[in-house]
Amino acid sequence: MQKLQSIYEGKAKVLYTTEDDGLLIQYFKDDATAFNAQKKGTIHQKGIMNNRIAAKIFEYLSAQGIPTHFVKTLSDREMLVKKVSIVPVEVIVRNRAAGSLCRFLGLAEGTALACPTLEFCYKNDALGDPLINEYHIRALNLATEGEIKEISGMALSINEHLKNFFLKLNIELIDFKLEFGRYNGQIILADEISPDTCRLWEVGTGNKLDKDRFRRDLGNIEQAYQEVLRRVIQ
Ligand SMILES: Nc1ncnc2c1ncn2[C@@H]1O[C@H](COP(=O)(O)OP(=O)(O)OP(=O)(O)O)[C@@H](O)[C@H]1O
Ligand SMILES: [Mg+2]
Structure with missing residues (x-):
């Protein structure tokens, strides 16, 4: 191709x-x-x-x-x-507080959340991808009520599968971002899932194996991505 x-x-x-x-x-x-x-x-x-x-x-x-x-x-x-038609909503799934949620709710990084938590952001670079809720999504016709339900269910189910997947590699899935698309009348997962779009902490050490090393100038960025790759393909 x-x-x-x-x-x-x-x-x-x-x-x-x-x-x-x-x-x-x-x-x-x-x-x-x-x-x-x-x-x-x-x-x-x-x-x-x-x-x-x-x-x-x-x-x-x-x-x-x-x-x-x-x-x-x-x-x-x-x-x-x-090729899909991207739903212009980023879906963030969180298991522990990190990043913007810490600032938003005054939580210490790593605070466990009592249940997996979904957030939606409007995919709009000019506005800085603002946080929105299900009413905004419907009000702006970004997705239908049925699509929001389906996307939410899929995101939570992906979270359960990915938590298990990473735990077997001795990595805790802290949070991640998903994008979905419409394809033949169906909602499917699109874009990417990688250390760019997830927070991944090594179990035991708490070492960050994701893009936070770049965001916060923590060093050993390539090594962290390499380590995730090594474990994922083992
Ligand atoms: N299967 C697909 N079909 C069509 N578009 C897709 C598909 N998968 C991902 N995309 C879109 O392709 C782009 C991938 O590029 P990239 O991740 O670099 O974009 P970005 O800089 O994050 O910008 P954006 O704000 O548009 O997401 C994204 O806009 C994403 O929504
Ligand atoms: Mg992107």
Whole structure:
């Protein structure tokens, strides 16, 4: 499958059309951004690592009955995916407080949450991806009530599967971001799941194995991604 035309270049990936109208190539870059792109940099070989990590996770989730856009890995940095119409809502699932939730609710980092918690953000760079609720989603016609229910159910189910998946690798899943798309009248998981989009803490040491190392200049960024990859493919 050949790349034809670049249709979207984002912060971390580029999407290309293919000879097949229903399929896109998702190319993973080394570029990293944080804080709504105010902080920019690159992480050596991140694209290669995230392409492999995301592929493994999509394969695992599909085996658990979660529909995803992943079709197959094409190369070091490229995966073939089903072309979806992205629901312009980012879904964040949290198991412990970290990042913006700590600031928002005055919680210490790592505070356990009594239940897995969902947040929605409006995918809108100009507005800085603001936090919204289900009423906003319906009021702005971002998704229907049925779609919100389906997306919420899938996000919580993905959380249970991914918590188990990572725990077996001695990693605790603290939180993560998902994007969903419409495909043939169905909602499927799209975009990526990787150390760019998850907070992953090593069990026992609490070592951060994710993009917080870049956000907070903690050093050993590539090593952390490499470590996640090593465990995920073992
Ligand atoms: N299967 C798919 N079909 C169509 N678009 C997709 C698919 N999977 C992911 N996307 C979209 O492709 C883009 C991937 O690029 P990237 O993650 O670099 O974007 P980004 O910089 O985070 O910007 P954005 O705010 O648009 O998400 C995202 O906009 C994502 O919503
Ligand atoms: Mg993105």
